[in-house]
Amino acid sequence: GAGVSQTPSNKVTEKGKYVELRCDPISGHTALYWYRQSLGQGPEFLIYFQGTGAADDSGLPNDRFFAVRPEGSVSTLKIQRTERGDSAVYLCASSRGTGSLNEQFFGPGTRLTVL
């Protein structure tokens, strides 16, 4: 079956612009996670969804970042007024459910570059 997919694979934008990053989880996975990986660092948690609701958004760095998952499947991470410091690889992961026994399967990521 298909794994987690993310689009676009690369996004270049200018400072101040708005961007949307999309994640398609594995079919049937109820939990969805967003992480951000800066150059030379490990991924850092941003937000996770259980179904349609954001169960924990404590990792979002500020109110310019927002994510939705309206139908409990596809999720979109939205960044307003992008800044150069937002440049990173944004990773999405999904799992069958929540709980530590549920392995998180990662997508290939979207590389965001803010000029």
Place this chain on the structure above:
Amino acid sequence: AQKVTQAQTEISVVEKEDVTLDCVYETRDTTYYLFWYKQPPSGELVFLIRRNSFDEQNEISGRYSWNFQKSTSSFNFTITASQVVDSAVYFCALIGNEKLTFGTGTRLTIIP
């Protein structure tokens, strides 16, 4: 707060040598899970292993083995008879409250 430390930033070994990647963690949870992920140049994180804090038995999977020592809060990863395909960045991670906390990774280069 949870923390994972991978002190080795980069390691290079000649093919067929054994190599150990170190991981030290901090958590206040009494029950937790530890993970290792591989990130090849393609960028996708590949799950390697998950370990329950109650199970301190070492685990071996082919050329890979893991040594979990609760007393020293370490979860080290050894690759025996390394191969060029093992070249990647390896991350150790800890899960708490559904969130994975990753270390900064160790870049492993296997020299042919």
